[in-house]
Amino acid sequence: MTTQAGHPHAEARGETAAPSPGIAEGPRGVPLLGNLPAFGKDPLGFFEQLRDRGDFVPWRFGRKPSLFVAHPDTVGELLTEVERTFDQPDLGIAFRTLLGNGVIVSRGADWRRKRSLVQPSVRPKQVRSYATTMTECAVALADRWADGQQVDIKKEMAALTQLIAVRTIFGVDTAADAEAIGQAMDIAQKEIGAEFSGIGAVLPDWVPTPGRARIKRATAVIDAEVSRVVSRHRDGDTERPDLLSRLLAARDETGAPLSDQEIRDETVTLYIGGHETTSSTLVWAWYLLSRNPRVRDTLTEELDRVLADHEPGFDDYASLTYTQAVIKETLRLYPTIWLITGLAKEGATLGGTPVPAGTRVWTSQWATHRDPRWYGDAEAFRPERWLTTEDGEPAEQIPEYAWFPFGGGPRVCLGTRFALVEAVLVLAVLARRYDLNLTTDTIRPVPSLTLQPDRDVLATVQARSRRGA
Known part of the structure; x- marks a missing residue:
């Protein structure tokens, strides 16, 4: 990307580089900070604006040259070419403080080794063994709810998924474990969001800020809890079925285990994946179901038909096609992970267009998932788009990588x-017993480490037996 013709100091003034063939003109920025102020003010809206400019849009993240891409074909290239022509970029001191050098942020041979050690813990066979815990925890919550009760769905889903996480990952089952780790994780993810979209994004790592101090304190709590649970596992005489035990037993091709620091990093990474993402998805699902009674009725009809008089288990998952569609459509409209970024290496191209080495390439699930080019009535909550017709054809032709809430590629x-x-x-356990009628009209998404509601999500629990009353 070159500076604008006739303006050799365009970069110093914060202007965007001139468009080359196939590259749209980017937004004007400010000196030194580039487009960071606009990005920090409204990251989701900023990415939508870039998407509407074109499929290749240059912008500046502080002083760093950046390129935004939104077309599914280009998104697919970016995701599948990671480790070849694109690197995992440094996501900043806040991310490193919490995640360490886990499988999400590591690179090259180190990433390949860690992935090979972690992957067996979350294969379908292992997920089947965790499904019983998921259902049991959800049933226990349903048993505590009562018709007419006022609940905060955000807190209820967070507590539920925390409990599932500490049982399946750590193999423990005490409120103290879940509460201590959960509270610290909430603080850390909030501060990471503030750091990433604020002035902290351009500050050197050594500059102390109140937000960075809060992340360090929260991470210390998480480290202490993980260390305590790891010690408990190592002192035990019996084999455990949880994820942590499988990580402790894992060996690479040389026979070497994960180090204590690696165990810590992967445990925290799995906790975020197993708790934060699911909790947020369920909150948004309840929000959308409350606003769409037709969808809610179709969902409960399937639950009654498929489950009859038994609680759902892993073997029911494949039959709950509409329930799956509700979750997929929720993840389309409110993707828990809302952006992905890569760093171009020498020789990198996207859509046949050369990308200079060192350019930071961004894509956003939020922007692509809501693009009307790929989705009919893109802003509408319509789970039916994910179903198949009687002929076995997709109800709606959706391009590959127009939906990528969990990323893609290697x-x-x-x-x-x-x-x-x-x-x-x-969702199946709770929705077959209750409707949740939200008392809040509009909830706005806040992009932090994950996409979170901007307020408490209050609802009235209504037993389905009383729906027609």
Whole structure:
């Protein structure tokens, strides 16, 4: 990307580089900060504006040259070419403080080794063994609810998925474990969002800020809890079925285990994937169901027909096609992970267009998932788009990589199946017993580490037996 013709100091003034063939003109920025102020003010709206400019849009993240892409074909190239022509970029001190050098942020041979060690813990066979815990925890919550009760769905779903996470990942079952880790994780993810979209994004790592101090304190709590649970596992005489035990037993091709720091990093990564993403998805699902009674009726009809008089289990997952569609459509409209970024290496191209080495390439699930080119009535909550016709054809032709809430390519989220099975089973347990009628008209998404509601999500629990009363 060159500076604008006739303006050799365009970069210093914060202007966007001139468009080359196939590249749209980017938004004007400000000196030093580039487009960071506009991005920080409204990241989701900013990416939508870039999408509407074109499929290749240059912009500046501070002083760093950046390129935004939105077309599914180009998104697919970016995701599948990671580790070849694109690198995983440094996501900043806030991410590193919480995630360490786990499988999400590591690169090259180190990433390949860690992926090979972590992947067996979340294969379908293992997810099947965790499904019973998911259902049991959801049933226990349903048993505590009562008709007419006022609940905060955000807190209820967070507590539920925290409990599932500590049982399946850590193999423990105490409120203290879930509460301590959960509270610290909430603080960390909030501060990461503030750091990433604010002035902290351009500050050197050594500059102390109140937000960075809060992340360090929260991470210290998480580290202490993980260390305590790891010690408990190592002192035990019996084999455990949880994820942590499988990580402790894993060996690479040389016979070497994960180090204590690696165990810590992967445990925190799995916790975020198993708790934060599912909790947020379920909150948005309840929000959308409350606003769309027709969809809610279709959902409960399937639950009554498929489950009859038994609670859902792993073997029911494949039959709950509409329930799966509700979750997929929720993840389309409110993707938990809302952006992906890569760093161009020498020789990188996208759509045949050369991308200079060092350019940071961005794509946003939020922007592509809501693009009317790929989705009819793109802003509408319509799970039917994910079903198939009687002839076995897709109800709606959706391009590959027009839906990528878990990423894609070699770095696709390892916990994808875990998260989808958990969301479907929890929703099935609760929705077959209750409607949740939200008392809040509009909830806005806040992009932090994950996409979170901007307020408490209050609802009235209504037993389905009283729906027609």
